[in-house]
Amino acid sequence: MLIIAVVQDQDVNRLLAKLMEKGYSATKLASTGGFLRQGNTTLLIGVEQESAVPEVVAVIKEVCRTRKRVVSPVATGEQALSTYIPTPVEVEVGGATVFTIKVESLEKI
Ligand code: 2BA
Numbered sequence: 280m281l282i283i284a285v286v287q288d289q290d291v292n293r294l295l296a297k298l299m300e301k302g303y304s305a306t307k308l309a310s311t312g313g314f315l316r317q318g319n320t321t322l323l324i325g326v327e328q329e330s331a332v333p334e335v336v337a338v339i340k341e342v343c344r345t346r347k348r349v350v351s352p353v354a355t356g357e358q359a360l361s362t363y364i365p366t367p368v369e370v371e372v373g374g375a376t377v378f379t380i381k382v383e384s385l386e387k388i
Contacts, residue, residue, distance in 0.1 A: 282324040282335050283378040285310065286343050290374070291320045294342045298324065303335060315350055315370065325385060332379055343374030 286294060291307065298305050303324055310321040324335055351365045 280326050280329050280332055281380045281382045282322075282326065282332060283380065284322045284324065284339055285312075285376040286320050286322065286339070286374070287346060287372060288318055288320050289346075290343045291322070294322070294339065297338050297342055298335070301334070301338065303331070312372075315348060315372070317348070317350075325382065327385075336377060336379075339375050339377060345371060345374050347371055 295305060295307065303326065306323040308321040308323065310319050311317065312319050326332060326335060348370050349367045350370055351367045353365070
């Protein structure tokens with residue numbers, strides 16, 4: 280099984296430490312959220328047994344926090360040419376977005 284978790288940068292070190300402590304392997308990828316266009320982190324966590332998924336998800340739930348971000352919309356098109364003043368918008372970013380996928384094979388070469 281492959282667990283893909285998009286998490287906030289602030290939670291990554293604690294999350295990786297907990298996962299390693301419990302014997303899981305993970306790969307950390309720098310990513311960017313499509314909506315906020317700000318950095319976040321994507322972890323690829325491969326586990327051999329499907330039964331390990333709930334434990335990994337529980338660790339993610341324990342570590343990752345929901346936070347509020349204030350974003351200023353970027354002016355586009357005609358707005359950019361006018362006296363448009365962007366109003367900051369508050370967005371709640373979830374603790375993690377988690378996808379779980381069945382893996383056909385895992386080969387280490
Ligand atoms: P972003 O795309 O930068 O989104 C950050 C937060 O902005 C989202 O938090 C959500 O609260 C809000 N948001 C996203 N799209 C929106 C929209 N069209 N209108 C209003 N608000 C919107 P989360 O939902 O917790 O997502 C956090 C990050 O997880 C996302 O960063 C993205 O990188 C990833 N993600 C979330 N859903 C995904 C999906 N279905 N597929 C792939 N990645 C996803």
